[in-house]
Amino acid sequence: MIHSVDKPKAVIPRDAATLILIDFKGKVPKILMGKRHTNHSFMPDKFVFPGGRVDPSDRKMNIASPLDQIVEDKLLLRVKSPSPMKARALALAAIRETFEETGVMIGEQGLGSPPAIPNTPWEGFTKQEIWPSLDQLHFVARAITPARHQKRFDTRFFLADASHIATIQDGIVGPDAELTEIAWVSLGNAKALDLPSITASIIDEVAVRLNRGLERFQPVPFFHEFRGSYIREYL
Numbered sequence: 001m002i003h004s005v006d007k008p009k010a011v012i013p014r015d016a017a018t019l020i021l022i023d024f025k026g027k028v029p030k031i032l033m034g035k036r037h038t039n040h041s042f043m044p045d046k047f048v049f050p051g052g053r054v055d056p057s058d059r060k061m062n063i064a065s066p067l068d069q070i071v072e073d074k075l076l077l078r079v080k081s082p083s084p085m086k087a088r089a090l091a092l093a094a095i096r097e098t099f100e101e102t103g104v105m106i107g108e109q110g111l112g113s114p115p116a117i118p119n120t121p122w123e124g125f126t127k128q129e130i131w132p133s134l135d136q137l138h139f140v141a142r143a144i145t146p147a148r149h150q151k152r153f154d155t156r157f158f159l160a161d162a163s164h165i166a167t168i169q170d171g172i173v174g175p176d177a178e179l180t181e182i183a184w185v186s187l188g189n190a191k192a193l194d195l196p197s198i199t200a201s202i203i204d205e206v207a208v209r210l211n212r213g214l215e216r217f218q219p220v221p222f223f224h225e226f227r228g229s230y231i232r233e234y235l
Helices: 069-075 084-102 123-128 187-191 197-211
Strands: 014-023 030-036 051-053 104-106 138-144 153-161 165-168 179-186 221-226 229-234
Touching: 014 084, 014 104, 014 197, 030 084, 030 187, 051 084, 051 153, 069 084, 069 138, 084 104, 084 153, 084 179, 104 123, 138 197, 153 197, 179 187, 187 197, 197 221
Parallel strands: 014 153, 138 221
Antiparallel strands: 014 030, 014 051, 030 179, 104 165, 138 153, 221 229
């Protein structure tokens, strides 16, 4: 008798978000990239944009300004149980993870202190009196890790002008940190780094979007697996 062997079920991808910061001050725009620690089980030693999983605290943080309606609408396409709170949490996750990994804080000052969320990275924003602002965020891509991987993420890629940086906290990046180094590099130089394939694809998409003027109504590429092939569709 021949016994069939069941295929292992694919890991359900976790919601995640990342932020692409662009510095337009020089002749050539530069983006912020970070090198992941060599001991990471997921993409060790690769250069990536800062980002990570959505945390429950991202649903609780107060904001200075909401997402642009076009951005919110696109974030909720092809999503189970879509809600404005989910879209907001994704955007806040990108801002929080950027702070956790690089020390860069995005938001508005001069509004007093936002209510504290104890024992979370958001305490740093309360201490610095910085309110996260979402209206400057552009939604530029979405990608789901292929089913063959043991760690899978449904990642939304946001883009923001570096002029929205409120402050930068020192001592976050280093040899024992999640990112061992960070650098502002041109899009061309970024493509020469040791990148995950999806990061290289997103950099190409950013270049196209910059050439078109960053209009929010542009189609958003959605990379995911379909019938065994990794494809790009548009939201």
